Amino acid sequence: xxxxxxLTITSFVGFWIVFDYFVKIDFVRTWTVNFTNWxxxxxxxxxxxxxxxxLRIHGKRVTERRPGWMESSVLLVALVYMTVTGIFLGTSxxxxxxxxxxxxxxxxxxxxxxxVFFIASASFRAFRARSIEAAVLLISxxxxxxxxxxxxxxxxxxxxxxxxxxxxxxxLAGNRGIMIGxxxxxxxxxxxxxxxxxxxxxxxx
Amino acid sequence: MEKFLASIDxxxxxxxxxxxxxxxxxxxxxxxxxxxxxxESFYAVIDQLQAGDIVVMSIDYxxxxxxxxxxxxxxxxxxxxxxxxxxxxxxxxxxxxxxxxQIINPYMEGRGKTYGVDFVNLxxxxxxxxxxxxxxxxxxxxxxxxxFNTPTNTIPxxxxxxxxxxxxxxxxxxxxxxxxAEWVRQLAGFSPDILIGVVTVMGPQTEPYYQSGxxxxxxxxxxSAAEYEVRAGMPGSAAAGMDAQSLGHVVIILAMALxxxxxxxxxxxxxx
Numbered sequence: 425x426x427x428x429x430x431l432t433i434t435s436f437v438g439f440w441i442v443f444d445y446f447v448k449i450d451f452v453r454t455w456t457v458n459f460t461n462w463x464x465x466x467x468x469x470x471x472x473x474x475x476x477x478x479l480r481i482h483g484k485r486v487t488e489r490r491p492g493w494m495e496s497s498v499l500l501v502a503l504v505y506m507t508v509t510g511i512f513l514g515t516s517x518x519x520x521x522x523x524x525x526x527x528x529x530x531x532x533x534x535x536x537x538x539x540v541f542f543i544a545s546a547s548f549r550a551f552r553a554r555s556i557e558a559a560v561l562l563i564s565x566x567x568x569x570x571x572x573x574x575x576x577x578x579x580x581x582x583x584x585x586x587x588x589x590x591x592x593x594x595x596l597a598g599n600r601g602i603m604i605g606x607x608x609x610x611x612x613x614x615x616x617x618x619x620x621x622x623x624x625x626x627x628x629x
Numbered sequence: 630m631e632k633f634l635a636s637i638d639x640x641x642x643x644x645x646x647x648x649x650x651x652x653x654x655x656x657x658x659x660x661x662x663x664x665x666x667x668x669e670s671f672y673a674v675i676d677q678l679q680a681g682d683i684v685v686m687s688i689d690y691x692x693x694x695x696x697x698x699x700x701x702x703x704x705x706x707x708x709x710x711x712x713x714x715x716x717x718x719x720x721x722x723x724x725x726x727x728x729x730x731q732i733i734n735p736y737m738e739g740r741g742k743t744y745g746v747d748f749v750n751l752x753x754x755x756x757x758x759x760x761x762x763x764x765x766x767x768x769x770x771x772x773x774x775x776x777f778n779t780p781t782n783t784i785p786x787x788x789x790x791x792x793x794x795x796x797x798x799x800x801x802x803x804x805x806x807x808x809x810a811e812w813v814r815q816l817a818g819f820s821p822d823i824l825i826g827v828v829t830v831m832g833p834q835t836e837p838y839y840q841s842g843x844x845x846x847x848x849x850x851x852x853s854a855a856e857y858e859v860r861a862g863m864p865g866s867a868a869a870g871m872d873a874q875s876l877g878h879v880v881i882i883l884a885m886a887l888x889x890x891x892x893x894x895x896x897x898x899x900x901x
Contacts, residue, residue, distance in 0.1 A: 445818070453766075460756075460763035461770055467755035471723075515726060515752070516776050524727045529692040536693035540877065544646045545639040548884035552892045562889070566882055572829075572852050574660035575875035584663060591836055600837045 431620045438618040478503060502527075564590055631898060634891030646880050653872030660872055667839065668856040671846025674798060674822050675705065680713035683790060684798040685821070687761075687812070688718060688725040688732070694804030694828040695728060700854035700867035701826040702802045706732050706748075708861045710740070715786055716748040717796065719772065721760050721807045726752045726776050745784045750776040758811040765793040765815055793819040802826040809835045813843050826853070 437459055444456040482496035502523075509520040553559035570576030571587020616622035664672075678684065686706065690698040709716055718729045729750050736742040751772040754760040764771040768790055769781045781787045790796060799821045801812045809825045816823055822845045827835050829850030839847045848857060851874060854867035 457763065457766045457770065460759050460766060463759040464754050464756040464763055464771065467757070467760065471755055514778060516730070516778075521727055521730075524692075524724075525731075528724070529695065529728075532692035533696050537696070540650075541643045541646060544642050544881050544884050547881045548637070548639070548642055548888040551885050551888060553889055554892075562885065566885065569878045569882060573875040573878040574662050574871050575879060577663055578660060584665070588665070591833060592840065595833045596836050596840055599834050603834075603837060 427623075427626065430626060431623070434625075435618055435620055438614075442618075475503065475507060564594075631891050631894035634887055635895065637887075642880075642884055646877065649876045649880050650873045653876055654870070657869060658872045658875075660875055662855050662859050662868060662871055664856045664860050665853070667847040667849065668853050668860060670839075671824055671826075671848055671853075672857060672860045674824055674845045675708055675712075675714075678709070678712060678714045678797060681715065682797045683715045683717060683786070683795065684709065684800065685717045685719060685793070685796050686729070687799065687801045687803075687807075688720045688729040689722045689807050690725070690728070690802050690804040690828065691722065692724055692728065697828045697850050698802050698804060698826055698854075699728065699732075700851060700865065700870075701848045701857065702729075703732055704854055704857045704861065704863065704865060704867065705800065705826070707863055707865075708857075710736060710742060710747070711863075713747075715746075717751065717768070717786065717790065718749060719751045719764060720753045721757060721764075723753055723755075726750060730776065745779070745786055747786070749781075749784055749786050751781065752776040757807050758815060761807055761811055761815045765819055767792060793821055796821050798822045798824060800824040800826065803831070804828045805831075809838055809844065813838055824848075 440452070441456055441459065444452045479500065482500050484490075485496045486493045486500065505523060506520065509517060509523070513519050515521075551562060551565070553562050567583065568587050568590060570579065571583040571585075571590075576583035576587070613622065617625065686702065688702060690702075706716065716733075718733065720726050720729060733744075733748055733750060736748065737744055742748065751768075752775055754764065754771055756763070760771065769787055772781050774780055775784060793799065793816060799812065799816060801807075801809060801823070803809065803825070804827070808831065809827065812823060812825070823843065824846045825835055825838070825844045826848040827850075829852070832847070832849030835844075835847055835849070838844045848854065851867050851870055855871045858865045858868045
């Protein structure tokens with residue numbers, strides 16, 4: 425019962441949603457909307473569960489003074505502050521937005537921006553034309569960088585056109601192949617889940 | 630020569646890059662910005678909207694990708710406001726609503742626009758792709774209250790919409806999941822045109838949706854934002870950043886060239 429009930433619910437709801445995609449019946453549609461709205465509620469609980477898990481893991485690390493406990497304590501303070509202000513004052517409150525605007529946003533942007541320095545360093549040390557494939561990648565990269573930056577068309581007006589061709593022909597062909605392959609894989613996995621063959625989402629036996 | 634090139638400290642590269650990026654931010658060069666077909670298509674869809682039309686803007690980018698994607702959303706929102714198009718803002722990423730609020734804040738007081746009538750921030754709904762499906766099927770049920778905890782069924786702008794068929798265009802600005810793939814999948818069977826704005830690295834993987842016609846316009850990174858600003862005749866922060874980006878690209882290309890020169894000189898020396 426512990427396993428068969430969740431499997432039956434998953435199968436029933438899954439096939440219901442698929443059925444709704446192909447037919448237009450008001451009753452079916454109404455329940456599809458109900459099911460998808462319930463997911464929002466369940467997902468919100470999952471976020472809460474994630475927060476509790478973070479508190480448990482990092483709280484333990486801080487109390488036991490294990491390596492990285494200082495970083496964990498910063499995480500806990502931030503987590504508690506955002507949770508308390510978000511729940512009790514609201515996510516549109518000044519206290520919540522202050523931390524978001526003055527801490528989370530600039531810190532995240534700074535971390536992402538630092539990538540440019542690593543890219544510059546890596547382009548000098550690692551991006552070498554060691555083989556034909558690497559040379560093709562290198563040349564494509566240079567053309568795309570020049571084609572996508574205004575200075576490229578100042579150097580040669582054809583750079584944007586060549587960059588567009590790379591994007592619209594070889595890149596497109598490769599990406600479309602990957603996407604179609606992934607889509608077939610998703611259909612296959614979905615069928616396994618709906619038919620109860622794949623039970624990984626239920627955890628260990 | 631190869632020994633010298635191989636021994637260049639990476640910190641010199643950092644300093645050169647920093648100076649080269651800073652210089653045009655202080656003294657803009659004014660390099661010309663041409664408009665790509667992606668941006669032209671995006672602009673065409675927005676430009677054909679009529680006053681009073683309703684569109685959805687889904688702000689699904691993280692703060693880390695904000696400097697790359699945010700200027701796109703700002704330029705589009707300014708254009709929509711100038712055309713008196715009404716905007717329903719949503720987010721399926723927890724960090725989205727405050728960033729959406731930053732975009733609409735200049736219009737909250739003044740500029741002849743009213744919150745709840747001309748635009749609204751519905752906030753965040755958990756559930757990623759399933760939440761998008763729920764929103765498309767019934768917007769007010771998926772978002773019972775807005776960002777300020779106002780019941781959505783009391784907001785004037787929300788009175789004329791039920792599902793995604795009631796809006797002309799859905800725009801998604803993303804740095805990952807949920808992103809273009811989720812929106813394309815969940816808007817199948819609904820009528821609005823889809824427009825996508827993504828962080829630069831997502832441009833290549835989003836291109837297939839554009840060429841197949843599933844999305845009607847695509848903006849990729851700060852460059853596209855700059856193009857849109859220029860196309861709409863409203864130059865802003867993105868256009869101002871293009872000189873710095875250009876020179877940054879040049880430094881990286883030079884670093885690649887020097888690195889390869891050192892590599893080939895080293896190989897030649899080793900072969901002797």
